Amino acid sequence: MRFGVNYTPSVGWFHHWLDFDLDAVRADLDSIAALGLDHIRVFPLWPYFQPNRTLIRERAVADLVRLVDAAAERGLDVNVDGLQGHLSSFDFLPAWTRTWHRRNLFTDPAVIEGQAAYLRTLAAALADRPNFLGMTLGNEINQFAADPHPDPDRATTDQIDAWLERMLAACEQGAPGRLHLHAEYDATWYQDDQPFTPAQAAQLGAVTAVHSWVFNGTAQRHGRLSVPTEHHAAYLIELSKAWADDPRRPVWLQEVGAPAPLIPAEHAAAFTEATVAHALDCPDLWGITWWCSHDVSRQLADFPELEYGLGLLTNERQPKDTARVLAEAAARKPGPAPVRTTALVVPADPAARSRCAPGGAVFDAYFRLTADGARPTTVLDTRAGNPAHLAARGITEVVTPDQVLPTPQGGTRS
Incomplete structure (x- = not known):
């Protein structure tokens, strides 16, 4: 189990690369x-490192290597995000x-060549x-591909596959051979x-x-506790x-944080403790990387x-108190979580993903099961009848949202 943090420099934020x-x-x-x-995730800002399609600044790359070496001196592994991309509401x-x-x-051949050269470098x-550790292609780069971005770079799923x-x-x-x-x-x-997808x-x-991030409607609908x-x-x-072909595929909780005011500062430690404990109850968790290391300066x-x-x-x-909570969890060195034997059916059709979002039937059914003391996982509707x-x-029990949630007329759970 890995415990780390997304590194936000205390001086200059990510503009420190300048x-x-x-x-x-x-x-x-x-x-x-x-x-x-034991690890950090770091964020070169793409325009600072590759200001021209055929110019990748050697000095910037050397600075990244110096940061990674400094981390090694302190026993920290490093994951590097490449195409930054989008950070904290700003596009770069x-x-x-x-x-x-x-x-x-995602589709222009010249841009793709430039991106590939940059990541490879x-x-x-x-x-x-x-x-x-390896490269992450970019930070939440899907936000560029669709609404609500104000100027999206639209692409089809097949084009994103190829990209x-x-x-x-x-x-x-x-x-x-690294973890890309x-x-x-x-x-x-x-x-x-x-x-x-x-x-x-x-x-x-x-x-x-x-x-x-619970500011996605979860905390607004349900409250901080x-x-x-x-x-x-x-x-x-x-x-x-549900979508993994490998039944033991690792999952990395790569970003999670306690956003105010939905999670008030005085409750952030309790939220952190609960979030970490419940994540650790998930089998095949690779690690938890909190967002973020240092506050953003009020001078910015x-x-x-x-x-x-x-x-x-x-x-x-x-x-802060949140740091102490994460440090205590890391010190405990938790072992593997037991298998989750109850699976909630989710739609394989990507056009039905909103059923999994806050307010959707899958979302509500999952948390009703959780509140009732179950430890659910999920399975695609196309795999729910596949014994192998x-x-x-x-998985020994499969349930559908309709079996978990009350009927519209207020009936009881079956």
Whole structure:
């Protein structure tokens, strides 16, 4: 079981790549390592590293290598996100993809060549570092592919399939055998018209990544102390398994945090403790990587209010109660969770994903089962009658949402 944190520099946020200060980075990493965590996820900003399609800045790549080496000195492994992409409400896309040079991020051949070269270059620069875990293609890059983005780069699911395969291959070419993956925000699981699909998330790349944020309607509907809010991360972990071909495919809870004001600061530690405990009750969990390491400085303008206080540590690198909760969980070194034997049926049709979203029948049924003391997982409707598939996953009971939820007339659970 891995415990880590998404590294947000305490000085300059991700703009620190413009005037990289290794001493400041070392101090940040010291404060992370002091929590007993074992890895970080880091975010080169794509336009700073590749400002022209055929120019990948050697100095920027060297700074990334220096950061990874500094992490190694402190016993921290590193996952590197490539195409940044989107972070904390801001888009960071190079000028050669926008406005006068507007080209689709997922379908334009020249853009794809540039992206592949960039990912391959970053991976190759780190391939000989023992503490380099591998590449994540980009941070929630599916937000560029559909609404509600104000200027989406629309693509079909087949085109996204081809794009993902090409980008993952570029990472593998640069650093063979490392943990290369892709990661999207929860529209992949919840939004009917998203071209990034659950099947892609659960089948392409070395592990499945899920990002859990309860400001997606969960906390608004159910409140901060509710079963859905405290189990949301576990739900996404188990929901992802319905689409996996490998019954033991690892799932990485790569982003999860305690967003104010839905999770007030005074309740953040309790939310963290509950979220981590329930995630650890999911079999085949690769690890938990909290968002994020350090608060965003109040000297920086225009962030959504919730972004300023998400850190485990303050800008002065002092741990908060949430940091102590995560540190205690890491110190306990939990073992494998037992198999979940009850499976809730979910629709395989990607056009029915909204049934899995907050307010949907699958979502509500899952949390009713959870509140009743069950430990549900999920299974696709196309696999629910397959004895071999169920046996491989240890599933002994299959239920549908209709069997769990009251009838519209107010009938009881069957």
